[in-house]
Every structure is written in C-alpha cells, then in structure tokens.
Amino acid sequence: MKISIAQINYHIGNFEGTFEKMKFAIEEAKSAKSDIVCFSELATVGYPPRDFLEFDDFIHLSEDLIDRLCAMSDDIAIVVGAPTRNPDPKGKDLFNSAYFIAGGKVLFVQHKTLLPTYDIFDEYRYFEPAKEWGVVEYKGKKIALTICEDIWDVATDNPLYTIIPLDEMIKHNPDFIINVSASPFSYTKAAQRIDIVKANVDRYKIPMFYINHCGAQTELIFDGGSIVMSPNGVYDEMPYFENCTRHFVLEDVIAGTIAPEIQDKTKIKLIHDALVMGLKDYFSKLGFKQAVLGLSGGIDSAVTAVLAARALGSENVRVLLMPSQFSSDHSVEDARILAENLGIQYDIIPIRDMYDVFMEKLSPLFGDKPFNVTEENIQARVRGILNMAISNKFGNILLNTTNKSEMAAGYGTLYGDLCGGLSVLGDVYKTEVYELARFINKDSEVIPLNSIVKPPSAELRPNQKDSDSLPDYDILDKILYLYVEKRTDPSDIIAAGYDESLVKRVLRLVNINEFKRHQTAPVLRVSSKAFGMGRRMPIVAKYLN
Amino acid sequence: MKISIAQINYHIGNFEGTFEKMKFAIEEAKSAKSDIVCFSELATVGYPPRDFLEFDDFIHLSEDLIDRLCAMSDDIAIVVGAPTRNPDPKGKDLFNSAYFIAGGKVLFVQHKTLLPTYDIFDEYRYFEPAKEWGVVEYKGKKIALTICEDIWDVATDNPLYTIIPLDEMIKHNPDFIINVSASPFSYTKAAQRIDIVKANVDRYKIPMFYINHCGAQTELIFDGGSIVMSPNGVYDEMPYFENCTRHFVLEDVIAGTIAPEIQDKTKIKLIHDALVMGLKDYFSKLGFKQAVLGLSGGIDSAVTAVLAARALGSENVRVLLMPSQFSSDHSVEDARILAENLGIQYDIIPIRDMYDVFMEKLSPLFGDKPFNVTEENIQARVRGILNMAISNKFGNILLNTTNKSEMAAGYGTLYGDLCGGLSVLGDVYKTEVYELARFINKDSEVIPLNSIVKPPSAELRPNQKDSDSLPDYDILDKILYLYVEKRTDPSDIIAAGYDESLVKRVLRLVNINEFKRHQTAPVLRVSSKAFGMGRRMPIVAKYLN
Secondary structure, eight states: OEEEEEEOOOOTTOHHHHHHHHHHHHHHHHHTTOSEEEOOTTTTTOSOOGGGGGOHHHHHHHHHHHHHHHTTOSSSEEEEEEEEEOSSSSSOSEEEEEEEEETTEEEEEEEOOOOOOSTTOOGGGTBOOOOOOOOEEETTEEEEEEEGGGGTTSSOSSOSSSOOHHHHHGGGOOSEEEEEOOOBOOTTHHHHHHHHHHHHHHHHOSOEEEEOOEEEETTEEEEBOOEEEETTEEEEEOOBTOOEEEEEEHHHHHHTOOOOOOOOOOHHHHHHHHHHHHHHHHHHHHTOOOEEEEOOSSHHHHHHHHHHHHHHOGGGEEEEEOOOTTSOHHHHHHHHHHHHHHTOEEEEOOOHHHHHHHHHHHHHHHTTOOOOHHHHHHHHHHHHHHHHHHHHHHTOEEEEOOOHHHHHHTOSOTTTTTOSSEESSTTSOHHHHHHHHHHHTSSSOOSOHHHHHSOOOOOSSTTOOHHHHSOOHHHHHHHHIIIIITOOOHHHHHHTTOOHHHHHHHHHHHHHTHHHHHTSOOBOOOSSSOSBTTBOOOSSOOSOO | OEEEEEEOOOOTTOHHHHHHHHHHHHHHHHHTTOSEEEOOTTTTTOSOOGGGGGOHHHHHHHHHHHHHHHTTOSSSEEEEEEEEEOSSSSSOSEEEEEEEEETTEEEEEEEOOOOOOSTTOOGGGTBOOOOOOOOEEETTEEEEEEEGGGGTTSSOSSOSSSOOHHHHHGGGOOSEEEEEOOOBOOTTHHHHHHHHHHHHHHHHOSOEEEEOOEEEETTEEEEBOOEEEETTEEEEEOOBTOOEEEEEEHHHHHHTOOOOOOOOOOHHHHHHHHHHHHHHHHHHHHTOOOEEEEOOSSHHHHHHHHHHHHHHOGGGEEEEEOOOTTSOHHHHHHHHHHHHHHTOEEEEOOOHHHHHHHHHHHHHHHTTOOOOHHHHHHHHHHHHHHHHHHHHHHTOEEEEOOOHHHHHHTOSOTTTTTOSSEESSTTSOHHHHHHHHHHHTSSSOOSOHHHHHSOOOOOSSTTOOHHHHSOOHHHHHHHHIIIIITOOOHHHHHHTTOOHHHHHHHHHHHHHTHHHHHTSOOBOOOSSSOSBTTBOOOSSOOSOO
C-alpha cells in the first residue's frame, strides 16, 4: 500500500484555490500510483476559520468541496479534514472531522475528540467532541483516523482531557494511524511533535502518518514538518516551511529501513525561516506586494527590513529615514548603509518641522508643564503619519518593528512606532533580536555592525538610552520569559534569584500596558506564548499592577 | 428563612477591595437577620478573570478570600462563586464553582456544568465541567446551587449542551434554587433573563434566587437586575446598573404576594444607562478621572461627550475642536454650543498648519499622484496626535467616538479618529446613535439640533458626505445587523429584499476591514454581537471579500 502526504499552504475561505491545490496533489499521488492521499486538518476551509464556522454558507462551501473530492476518488482514496454538521440537535452544531473518501463517496468519518481550547485555540467554541470511535477498512488494511490534538494527551502527568481516543480505536486493531493536523509553529514545537508521535507509536506499536498544514494564517505560522514514523523510529520528516507531496510505501515504513534527512532545527534559524514565511503569506494572501517601514538605525527595524526583503524581494520594500533633533548622526548613516546593502528604496524626511508646528500649537495648552513622554510620543506619532502616508498612497503595508520585550513592558508609542499592519518581531525578545541579527550577518555584514553593538535607544530626548527606563535586556527578558511563557508566580520568579522590587516593577509594567497590546497589530507567533489571540488578559484589573 | 442578594460591582483581581465590599454586604445581611447571603459567579476574582486563572498565585488569593469568608460565617451562610482546583490530574485544572459556606467552613461546593464557550465567553479554556450534582441542606431546607449558564439550556430546540444539570439536582428534591451569575448586558438580555428564570421555575416548580454581577469590566457591562421568582411569578427584580443588597423571606417568595416595581426597559434607555456605567467603571477601575475627545460638530462625538459628562462629571471632560480647511463653519459652532451646554472645557486648534507641513514634506515623494484617502487620513491623524498629546500631558483617557456602522464598514482612519482607550459607541449603529441623541435631548436641547439633522460627513475633502462612500445608514444598518448580529447567509440577506450588489459590497467592506477592528480600542458591548472579543474573525482570508 502506498500513501501520499500533501503538505499544503491553505488560504482560509478560498475554496476555489484550495480545490486547485488539492487537485494538483491528487494527480501527483495518482501518478505515483498511491492508494491514499492525505490532506491536513480542516483543509477544506483553512485553519483557523474562526467565526466563519458560524455561517451556514461557509459550511455549505466546504461540503461542496467534499463532493468535488468524491468525484476525484474513483481510483484513489482521499483523507481530508473538514467540518461536519452534528445531526443531534443537542450539543454544538459542528464536528471537526477527518473524512475518508473512496470510490466516489465518503466511506467513513471520524470526529475529533480532544478539542484544544487554550492559548490560540478555540475549538470548543465551535465543535462537539466525538463520542464514537471506529476504524476504516480499505484494501485490506484497517486505518485509525485521528485529528491533531487527539494524539497529544498520552504519557503526560497532567492530561488536559479525561479520555484518550486512540485507546478506544486500538480495540479495532488498526494497521496504522493517520493524523491530520494544523499544528502551529513555535521554536520548541518541532521537537515536541516528534516526541508525541513517538509516544503514540510506542504505545500502539503501529506506524503513524502525521500530516501538517504548511503556511501562515495572519499570526499563526504552520511549519509543515509532516512525519512518518514506524515502531522502528522516524521514517521521514518532511521539510519545514515548504509545500510538497511525498509518497510512502507502507511496507517500507513498517520495515523502517531508511533514516530521514536531518533538518537544521536551531532555534534562531527556525525563527528566521518562520518569520520570512509569516511575512510572505500575510502579504500574498491579502493581495499585497509591497512593504514600508521606518528605519531608525537601530537593530529592530534593521532586522525587520532584512526579513521583509527576504520575504518580499528588495524591490518590494521601501523605508523612511526620519531623523529628529534627538537622532544621533550615525543613526541615519547606519540606516542608509543597511538600505544600500539591501538594495531597497529609501527616503529621508527629517521630522523637526512637523514636531515644531505641533509644539507651537500645543504650547498654549501645555503652559509650563515640562518636557515629558508627551513630546517623545509626538515624534513617534509624526513618524507614524509619514509611514502611513506612504502606505496609503502607494499601497504598501506598514510593518511594525517592535520587539517582544518592548511590547511586554509597554515601551513604545501607541499610534506611533506601534503603527503597522503586522508585527514582525513582536514575539521575539530583544536578546533574540540580537541573535537574529548575528544569524543574518553570519556570511557577510548585511546589518551594519554599529546597529548591533551600540546601546539601544529610542532617541526621543537628548542622550536617551533604553536602560534609562528599562532594566538590562539580559535580565528583563529572563523575567518576562518566566512570567509570559511559563506563567510563573511572582514569588517563584523572585525565588529564582531576581530582585524583588525589579520583578514587581516588570510585572507591573506588563500588566498596566495591556491596553497598548490590545491595539497592536497581529504578532507573528514563534514562541509558545505570544502576545495576541493566545494570551487573553483583562485590561481593567487590579492584579500585579 | 431569609435570603439576601448582594448585587455588587467587582474589580477583577482586587481581592482586598472585594473583601471589603463582601464584608459590608454580609454585615447588612446580618443586620437584616438573614440566614443566607448570596454573591455572584466568580465573585472572589471578578468576571471575566481571563488568563489570570492560569496563575497559581491568583487562585491562592481567591482561596485566601474564601478562608476569610469562612471566618465571617458563624451566624450566616454565604453563597459565593469562586474557582476551585480540580483534584483529578485528568481534565482542566479548575472548576467554576458555587461555594456554600456556613459555621466557619465550606459546607458544600457545586461545580458549574455548562461552560459557555461562544461569543465573549471562554470558560472551557479554563474549567472542567461538573460530573456530579447534589444539593446542600441548611436549616431544614435543601438548596440546589447552579452557576449562570447551568440554567440556560432548558426549553430550547437546539440546546448547546447534552445535559441539563438541574434535571440531575431535582432528583434530590431541593426546596429552592440559587443561581450565581455573571451575565453581561445586551439590550435584549433583560427580557431573556426573566424568560429563562421563568422556564426553570415552571419546569421545577420551586423558587429561584438569581444573583447577577453589576458593574463594567472593560468592554463587558454587567447590569445587575437580579431576580427572585416563585412558581407564582416574578417576586422581585432588583435595579439595573445599581449596586444594592436586598433581603427576601422565603415563605413570602413562595406565596408570591407582591408584584415587583416595573423598571423601564426601553432599548435606548438601557443602552444609555449601560454606556454611562461602562464609561464610569472603565475610568474608575483604571484609576483615571478625566477624559478628552475631539468634538467635530457631528452627532457621534456629540453623543460621546454627553455620555462622558454624565459618567465622569462635566469638570472631568475636555474636548478639542480641530477644524480643517474642509470643515464647514457650522461644525465648529455646533461643537462649541454643545461644549457650552455641557459646561466642559474646550480648546480650538485648527489643523491646517500641521497638515500643510506634512504635505510639503511628502509631496516630493507623492509626485503627481492625485488627492485621495491618504490626504484625508493625514487630517484625521493630525487630530489623533493632538488628542493624544492632551491625553499624555494631562492624564486624560482619549475616548474613541466611532459608531458600529463605521467600524463595520471600515469608515474611519486607523491611528486617526480610531484612536482612543475606549470605544463608547462602537456597538451602537449610526441609526441608534440618532435615537440616543433624541433620547438625550428629550427634555431640553443638549445636543444642538443641527448636529442631529445635518447630513453626516467626515469633512475631510470639499463637500464630502458619508453617503458618497456608504449606502444610506437606514439600509446599511439593517444589512449589518443581519450579517453581524444574526450571522445571516449572504443569499438570505438578498432574499430578504436587499439589492444583491449592495449586499456583496457591504459584506466585502466588513470583511476587508477586519485588520482595522483588530487595532481598535475595546468596545462597550450593548448588543448580542459586538466587535471585539465576542467576534473572532481571521484577518487573512478569502471569503465574502
């Protein structure tokens, strides 16, 4: 028996485009004489479809697509994830299902049992869990169909669910397992995925074919890396961040005779590649080609510009250099050198005249109030207007260049440097931005060394340094990681060796700035806990603030 | 037996403040010789606590509060909603529970069964559903404890859940039901709440004491209106939008001898009162007193200013009048009259000089590109900077004045008129804003009639009218209501008698502007489907756009 895995980049709600991609993969699989071709979770609609699932019309369009797949299944079986209507009036109206289609019709449907409802996942919002489990028999083989999370709750001390669906399916003696997934990237996920597939293969002693989405959907990046594993170990791991279809002979998989190509899973390389794919798909799926951003001479905008040029092409990235009276000479120079290194269009617009006229108009209202964050913010907001003017006039999407440390601490100006349609580095701590910069420069100095080695500064008042307002990033990022990613209690962070008043100050900064993050662009997610849909905090609260 | 209902305004995570409020209510109940005093759902932590529930420390603080309530329960029983840890390692780590505390200890805990996970609710994100149901016996009475949603799934054709918890509890023959709730306001909810309590009382033939939160938490407004109902009908309905404690003799409730005071539930009055409470609590719970907003002479900013003055006091609201070369003379005049009617501080800053210097700097980049939305947006963004300068310099929260029709259609400038910490009218359609204005003016002309009767215009280009870009609001709002609130399929909206190309255009506008709403302030929720946390749409998608 031969099984094909189609690792595809879907576009939510683009039923016609999805059909074309599936048709292409089905034809490839037929040419390879495969018996079964497998697509990923909710492939008909794209993942996550979110509240579009509440529209009857949307479900109809998915059902139409299933019908069209049936029509192509005369000489090949098709496994595909799609929503199913719940015939019982009780419970949620839909299931999240894996369809087994063959001989022109739907042979079998298995619904998803474990519905992730945490972090970025909202599946119980839409779906009823499965309460029945079977296997499908095809060409003499029994196959267990599982959907993503269904395989994730084995071998853990504190399982999220009270049932293990494969423990039920295994009673029917399946020959192998197919798992259709939409498992979003984080830099730790690739390793975890191998571990969890292995835990299942070890538990049930049969092979597993694990099919993942590949492509970015707004903030979520699906990294591919589909896995074929037999009880003898990993048979194949498909490429990360790349669409492709591969074909596997079941008997060879069981024999486990080949070792897979080792892919580089260095944290920073993964993050780099994920961000490039995240950028590329955000633009292409919205129908945009060109980006604009403000280049300050600092490291965040430098790294963002490089990633944008790699994702969109140098010809599609333009930058504004917008020095103020507080900008150092070398800042403009560093920005200019980077723009030239990248071969991207740049324009220089000093902001002083705009700033001065705002101050002239406002000074009667300000009276004798001293210079403070207000004046700093006016500079950042003048730059925001200029960037957005280019965006509006030429149809470029403005990229937000804020990093995760700044987003966490609220060190950024709402409607100023926080403007932008997509936050590229909002899930990358400042210390990781440095690592990215060094990774980018590994073969040649793309980013001027000066942008990397100089002390970080917003340059919004004379001789300002980030360290005037924030702890050193080395310490700040570690405290933030414990609090944001690990949800560590304040007392435990202090017990880990950090100064009590510093911890309290940092946690307070995080919590009082929830209102800023509420209004920030979607953040490309690369960690296990990004700001945005996966982290839901009250704005009005009185806890750790 | 005497039962007290404490309808209280909680502040999420403010454990000390919550204890003081509870203590006050307990003492009131003791003075009234009550046997039981009841607080609402998750009262110890405030609702919705969102991801704070993932912090062990936060749960500890709730447990400490329960201990302190135990210490006050020697001569009164206390019913209170709080999270409970799930002792089973399997399943979610918490339950959403109702505690029955008496004689210094926790006598009984009933967990919530039906976990709302739709619209603004995320309860299955945190909680495991109950699988056991009992009643608590106290002073010779058996009491069934339920938590909010637990009573909402009776007598419906398409129930969301597969179980009805009271059907289980009723087997123990309870004498009455207590329901601790956190049921957010929408203008249709008050009537629904009475209906659902009645459906339960009719089904089980025993009285129900229904205790609701009262107070706003960012976008969610909890309107109180706690209900006491016997099989003979409504015994009492407590005030809307008002904190209070009332005491009820069980035997009188059963006898059903008094008729409750009728409260005015006119849609527009409810929305008005809800918005005033929403504004007031947003400011007070964040520790702010003063608001700023831009007053254009149009109806949206006029209504927002009135609501702000009513919520915060005239002395705490200031406005900027920021005419451009495209503003009509009467606009400034209408705005000035309103400011004077309200007795609020106003300043006039014409924006032309700022606009001109931006255009001077940008024109070399724009070349011969014609005037378009770019130039309109620059005006709106200059106003955004000025408003935010007042906000930053004086500590006023900027109010967003956008209405729901504009938010839906994307008719507003990101980082311009969409600036602000709170969207006051973002869940009020333009046609409803007119109704609000007339409601405000019912006794005297607070809002100048001219602001109400003139054709709406953004005044960002010569002789601009909203109707140049948008359908008439009468039609637009009806289509939006069907699509947003009712999730009606496009074909059904057309079948309802709306022009096909118009429907497609409106739905396309809604869908292509998801990115703007993603970056907008929290919206005070008054309808059954507001933009924000209750409506989760992909930004990058290809469906109806």
